[in-house]
Amino acid sequence: MTHTSSTKEIPAVGAIPKHIAIIMDGNGRWATKRFLPRVAGHVKGVEAVRGIVEACARRGVSYLTFFAFSSENWRRPAEEVSLLMRLFVTALEKEVAKMHANNIRLKVVGDLARFDPQLQNMILAAEQKTANNQGLTVTVCANYGGRWDIMQAVNRLQKERAAAGLADQEITEDQLSAYLSMAYAPEPDLFIRTGGETRISNFLLWQLAYSELYFTDTFWPDFDAAALDLSISSYQNRERRFGRTSAQVSEQSAQQESK
Ligand code: IPE
Ligand code: IPE
Ligand code: MG
DSSP: OOOTTTTTSSOOOOOSSSEEEEEEHHHHHHHTTTOOHHHHHHHHHHHHHHHHHHHHHHOSSSEEEEEEEEEGGSSSSSSHHHHHHHHHHHHEEEEEEEEHTTTTTEEEEEEEEGGOHEEEEEEEEHHHHHOOOOOOOEEEEEEOOHHHHHHHHHHHHHHHHHHOOTTSSOOOOHHHHTTTTTTTTTOOSSEEESSSSOOTTTTTTTTTTTTTEEEEESGGGGGGGGHHHHHHHHHHHHOOTTTTTTHHHHHHHHHHHHH
C-alpha cells in the first residue's frame, strides 16, 4: 500500500506528527563524558529507544523510525561494530514480546544480507510475529543508507519493467517511491537528530524532502519523553507550506475547518 506523499497533502497546523524519524546520535560522547567506554553509551541508548517508543505510542504517533546503524558505520573499529550487533540481538530477544503485547508492528529496513544469518532470522521472525499489529509502527534502519535505498528501488523497478518489456519508458516519482524500503509509511513529518551535529548522514534522503528538521545538542541516551515533547511542540508551531504562500495555506485550513 502506498500513501499520499506528505509533499502533496498539508497536515493541519498543530497536529501531532504522524511519522517521526530519528538519528540517534551522541551515545559515544555521552559515555566519554562520564569516563565510560563508548559501549556503555550504546547500552544506555537502547533504554532511550524503549522510552521514546512508549512515549510516541501514548501520544498517538503512527510511525516511528530509528537510524540504528548506517552503511557507513562498518568503518568503525571492529570491536564496536560487533558489540552493536550483539546489542541488536539482545534488544530483539528482550523487546519483541513486549512490543507485540503493546500492539506494535516492528519493521527492519536496510541491506540486511550483510548481517549474521542468525540475526537475519531473528529480524524476520520479529517482523512476522508483529506484522498484523495495528498500533505504532516502529522501523529500525539497520545497514541503511539513503542512497542505497534509492538505488535498490531503481534496480528492482528496472528489472521488473525490463521483464514486462517496458524498460524504455520513463518512470514517475510515485512508481519509484513504491519500491523504496519504507513504501508502507508516509514521509516523515518530523526529523530529529540528537547529539549536536546538523547533518543528514545519508538517512532517508528521498523521504526527507519536505520534513521539518529538529536538531538538539542532547545526547541520545538523555533524550527522554520531555525532550520528545519539546521537539513535538517545535513542530506544532511551524507552518508547513510545501512551496505555497502563507496566505494560501491559511485559506486552505479555513476551508477545511468550515467543511
Ligand atoms: C550513535 O551514537 C549510535 C550509532 C551510530 C550506532 P554515536 O556512536 O555516533 O555517538 P558519538 O557521535 O560518537 O557521540
Ligand atoms: C548516524 O550517526 C548514523 C546513526 C545514528 C546510526 P553517525 O554518528 O554515524 O553519523 P556521522 O558519521 O557522524 O555523520
Ligand atoms: Mg555519532
